[in-house]
Amino acid sequence: MTDTTAAAAAPELDLDALEATARAAAEYAPGKWFWRGNTDFEEPSLNCIVPSLGRVEILGHVPVDREADSFEAREHLREFKDLFSLTTTEEDAVAHMEDWLWADKYYEVANTDSRLSVTSQRNTKVPVRDLAVFEVARHRGLPDDTPRTHDGIHRGDIVDVRNPVARHLAAASAETVLALVARIRGLEARLAHATKVARQEMNRADINGRGSATAHRSLEDATDTIHRVGEVTEFLDDILENTFGGGPTEEYYIREEEKLANLSFASGLVKAALNGVSPDEYVDSEQAPKDIRRPARCFVLQGTQPISRPAS
Structure with missing residues (x-):
């Protein structure tokens, strides 16, 4: 089946914004970026080499302890009660939540969840969700760092992440890169054409220059001939006088x-x-x-x- 959906138009390129985003990310993560990791022991991550720091994880995962007073805990408890609403008791709910919270309650070892993380300028891994900019905050003119627990944030939808690397990754989409490639190739084609025309003009100028030199020499020869004819005329006049x-x-x-x-x-x-x-x-x-x-x-x-x- 042929897809008749029209291709999306190439994005408009704001080169100043792209440059600013890339420079900010380069301060955090200079040099080449590369993937590394061992799936037997850890999650794969995006890395770079930072002078004086060595290998730095740009984008990866970080374990986060589960907390009883968190949005995830409340959602987990609600789902449990909805699923077992007919048979569950309050004691069952408390026991279930303790199992969810603790790997070993006696030693206070909490269960953890793996969270997507970025690295801060201090080379610490920060969960991306802690840097989220909520859509409601933008609509209501609240600061970008307004937390999910704020009374004005009634939805968890996000529109941005307060991290240069994260913003660069979002800005450098495949369509943006392709648009940049298309612009570069167009400029290269125009440059190649302009170079060809310039070379033709230079060749023409060189030919004209050689022609001008020939004409100049011919003019010099003609001037010299006239001078010599003038000398002959003076010589004839001298003979006539004598x-x-x-x-x-x-x-x-x-x-x-x-x-x-x-x-x-x-x-x-x-x-x-x-x-x-x-x-x-x-x-x-x-x-x-x-x-x-x-x-x-x-x-x-x-x-x-x-x-x-x-x-x-």
């Missing part, structure tokens, strides 16, 4: 004219390129003819006439 033209013969003048025209045109072309003008645009521009320089006529010998260039 080109005087003319000469003793017409042929020398023609050679100087061609040389000067070529150098001045080259200088103008380079300067245009530095300003973003292509060679074709420069050749067709109005500036190109203006940049071409021609040598001036000069005298070959003092008192002679300048050589005239043949008409073309």
Whole structure:
């Protein structure tokens, strides 16, 4: 048969409260907890190792003497009378209760009951029922240590135990632990995803960094080229300044004219390129003819006439 009951929702986690409860329990019972015992001689118990104290029982059992003036004694007597109401006498009831109370009345050795116990900070075993917080006390605003014998406590239902270890055991339920595990795994998954994304971004940044370095080197190379072209331009200008033209013969003048025209045109072309003008645009521009320089006529010998260039 399939169980169609809806699964209980995961509890809401109050991490501050859980941490406070766990820290309080750790002061009582630090380190790892473990079960121990020998069922031939004693009840099993939950233990830990406390520095300077050795092994300490965290949760176990303690024998408690039976008492005539106790809730258990009254309940036991009532049940006895109810069961044997038709035949029992008062003497029978007294004898029955003495058998219930005493293992050996002559030596005052009481019968005992095994009670669930926790260990106090003084390393003494205390019955859990002596540390119980009664539900009625909470509802009526009575102190948590109000005993069962108080007139206002008409029921024995409890809601808490005044012991850090007991409160921690109640707080760390299986559902709470599973909710913590689910939250941790969710955070681990988000961390793994974030780590993957971060690595991808780092790789991208590294690639971009290498690209930026390449671009930076290319820019440096381009800047260096421009600098060198500028030096060439200055060199051409120096040559132009030192080109005087003319000469003793017409042929020398023609050679100087061609040389000067070529150098001045080259200088103008380079300067245009530095300003973003292509060679074709420069050749067709109005500036190109203006940049071409021609040598001036000069005298070959003092008192002679300048050589005239043949008409073309």
